[in-house]
Amino acid sequence: MKRQFPFNHVVLEDREEVWIKGGYPSCLAVPRLMERFYPEYKAMLGSNDFIEELKKDPSARGRLDA
Numbered sequence: 001m002k003r004q005f006p007f008n009h010v011v012l013e014d015r016e017e018v019w020i021k022g023g024y025p026s027c028l029a030v031p032r033l034m035e036r037f038y039p040e041y042k043a044m045l046g047s048n049d050f051i052e053e054l055k056k057d058p059s060a061r062g063r064l065d066a
Helices: 026-037 048-056 058-064
Strands: 009-012 017-021 042-046
Touching: 009 048, 009 058, 017 026, 017 048, 026 042, 042 048, 048 058
Parallel strands: 017 042
Antiparallel strands: 009 017
């Protein structure tokens, strides 16, 4: 049986980012989970609202670029 990533998340393939709903203490598990599920991607933490927004419209990520 294959396990799935245990947190609410969205993968942005074009940016090689995984946005994860996280906060303390669950964020402590993120580095290990990333090694297992998305080894080539960068982990990004965000609020649940932002994760849901990214699922609907991945271009919302662009608002964070300086």
